[in-house]
Amino acid sequence: MPFRKIEPQKLSRSVVHQIEGLILQGILRPGERLPAERDLAERLGVSRPSLRDAIAELHAAGLLTTRAGAGVFVADVLGSAFSPALIRLFASHDEAVFDYLSFRRDLEGLAAERAARLGSDPDLEVIGAIFGKMEAAHGKRDPSDEARLDAEFHMAIIEASHNIVMLHMMRSMFDLLRTGVFYNRQIMFRQRMTRGALLDQHRAIRDAILARDAAGARQAVERHLDFVAEALRESRKAERNAEIARLRVEQEAERR
Incomplete structure (x- = not known):
């Protein structure tokens, strides 16, 4: 037996x-x-x-x-998710940034949908409380607190989705973002108009999750990360244009 x-x-x-x-x-x-x-x-x-x-x-x-x-x-234990060699590749290739944002769009959209359906009342209270801190930080000239709270807000949603594999994977991804592997998130909060748009987008995400509107929460996250991707493209384009202009000025100075 x-x-x-x-x-x-x-x-x-x-x-x-x-x-x-x-x-x-x-x-x-x-x-x-x-x-x-x-x-x-x-x-x-x-x-x-x-x-x-x-x-x-x-x-x-x-x-x-x-x-x-x-x-x-x-x-x-988060550092074990990616090898140092792969992290260096992420940091040195632009396409990694936009693939990263596309990955977040898909995974965080799902997380927001799950949080709206499966999150407990205390989970949703945490999401609401962090957004309240974001609103308070929004009035400060220095965007560092708002940028930090942005990461906390997104992680709170992932925690509320109650999927432990997603939680640890996304926590590892956010750790790379925090250390500037993909891009400096504070850049997104330095322009006043962009900063206001980001707060409105986070408010829409919060409202949908607190209303337990799963489809609306997913759409709000997708719109937010589409905006972030486009803002980054515009920022990269502006940087390239500025470099070209600088070279033209240097060349003109040599001709004189």
Whole structure:
């Protein structure tokens, strides 16, 4: 008969399973510090030796890392999504930028549709709260806070879609965007008219998701990323034109 005696699970394995789940669901994020050992053991209701065994297992699995004198942190596992060689190729070829935006258009449109259908009320509250911060940041001359909140807004939608594969893949993509691999997102917020249009587009996305209008949410995301792609094309064209004009001025100066 194919039955085996049930063995009780070690407490440390239960701790491992819980922390793995929190990382997988994106609740514990890369670089996030775990509570101090005593506090975490109390929260989990386990002994400190059991907790240490679990931490050691997660450390060996590459999910946690220890920094001397600082504590235990969730490992930065996002960098493994793309090799350094591929990241360098992304950064040096224009077509990667627009393929990236096309990829985001498809995936984030789906995420917004899922968030409108499947997101919990607290998920939607987070989306609304981040947009409220974007509105407040919009009045500032320095666009850096608004640009940062833009990324948080889009990630909140992806989190609300409740697809863990999409979550980790898109978090990795946004990490590359944050470090300027594809383009400097702050450029998009420096022109007042563009900045106002972006806020209106984010408002439309928020409104559709909060109304649980799945089709409307997807369309709002697609319109937004189409706008971003076109604005980037215009920016690249303006840069090329400026370079040509500079060369003409230099040539004219040499003729005199």
